[in-house]
Amino acid sequence: MEAEDQSDDFTYNSVAIQSSEKHDRVIIHIDIDCFYAQVEMILNPSLRGKPLGIKQKNIVVTCNYEARALGVEKLMSIKTALEKCPSLVLANGEDLKKYRDMSEKIYQILQSFSPFVEKLGLDENFIDITHKINKSSETTTEVSGHIFQNEDEVCTCGCNDRLKEGSVIAQEIRNQLKAELGITTCAGIACNKLLAKLVGATHKPNQQTTLFPASSLKLIKSLKHPRNIPGIGSAMNRKLEALGIDTIEKLQFTDLFKLIEAFGAKTANQIQQLSFGIDDSRVKITDKPKSIGAEDGFPTIKTESEVRKKLKCLLDRVWELVEKDGRRPSQVKLTVRKLHATNHSVREARQTAIDFMTGVTSNVTIGPLNENQEKKVITTLMNLFEKVVNCDESWQVTLLGISFSGFPSGIESPAKNSINKYFTSSSRPNEPLQPPAKRSRFDESVLQELPPDIRQEVLEEIQQLPSSSTSQQPEDFDCPKGVDPQIFRELPLEIQNELLAEEKKKKQILTKKPNNLLQYFRKV
Known part of the structure; x- marks a missing residue:
């Protein structure tokens, strides 16, 4: 009976938490398939179809899918990898320049679709395309790609239709990356960054998956362990295990005050929200490195x-x-x-x-x-x-x-290939910021289609980028x-x-x- 009561409480709390979350954003997470290996195969097409590992000294830091099918795993020692796959071809991955170059080309293409692009390392990016979505409720767009465990329930806020349209844009992005760079990718489409990242990993390689909010709890619970939630690292996970919290469901049910005592109010609230699939963090425009x-x-x-x-x-x-x-x-x-x-x-x-x-x-x-x-x-x-x-x-x-x-700030002296160079700071304090007449990195259509409030938000965010x-x-x-x-x-x-x-x-x-x-x- 107690278990039933707990389940009832969980259902009630889940519905309450979900109903309090807004589903007005459309976020795409782009993850490059076996990035280092793909770059090597693009630079040397003779490697295609062969089991390929990227080495840094005696470690295979990553490998392509042909190698994975033969038992090679990421971060495996070279000795073990060759024992499992004697035909493994090894490419030296100690010089990151070629990977950085490809990562920058990918980033530039993504920015042609939206100014809101946030890099995660060399091979992952978040893109907020909310401003590109047709606000009309008459859209009949079909989902492009997979749907994660589609539910019959349709949210009244119209998020399902927005996410369907987002899946079409995600497909366009992936098609362009393939056509221009030869890169294949996976994509997740959801109403926040956390869910987009998680759902994109459900169908790999070279595929994409859309998650409707009604199915978000099923996705989160399928992870089972808190360590599998992005944002919960190994140190935090050890603290959770010391508290007896070794499943996501236990994290969801744990009294918030117990978490506050262990992690502080801000972190406690954040990780419990993450355990329900709630992530209010924005896609932040990636700045140039500070050094x-x-x-x-x-x-x-x-x-x-x-x-x-x-x-x-x-x-x-x-x-x-x-x-x-x-x-x-x-x-x-x-x-x-x-x-x-x-x-x-x-x-x-x-x-x-x-x-x-x-x-x-x-x-x-x-x-x-x-x-x-x-x-x-x-x-x-x-x-x-x-x-x-x-x-x-x-x-x-x-x-x-x-x-x-000690690089010049983006507003005072725009960097080469930086988003800052496409906007002028000469406006008076009470005047809206205006873009200059010429731009080379963003497509003209991208800037023109931004709603005034979104466009102003982009400019304000650039001004707030940290100094060197x-x-x-x-x-x-x-x-x-x-x-x-x-x-x-x-x-x-x-x-x-x-x-x-x-x-x-x-x-x-x-x-x-x-x-x-x-x-x-x-x-x-």
């Missing part, structure tokens, strides 16, 4: 000439990224990992303002560094190095990093220094712990020739 840099770890070096040589190589790599970004930096930062006599390593960083482009106006596209500019940057970096390391005494260094920041900063990584993200966070997030928990343990161990002993997992995930 651009790279690090390089190596066996111990002990002379200034070796440091200068390493910095020259590192600068060549980093400046290539700055050139592509197109913005003019005003700050440079040097990161050094040095070994102390007490046999532990310490990372230190110093930064300074730098103007090595004297006489070059801000509207000129960033190009390669000439000899004098390069010399000035290296001299500046060596001066910073001497502030970190006392060169008059013996020293040992095992890592160097360079990053540029030297921080690239969230402070609360527990990731070893010098490790690619995107790869680290996907690693199984035991491998994450192994990497963190190795980082700790390296602080206790003198560094010898690198031979540990950390070397396999260096940022490029």
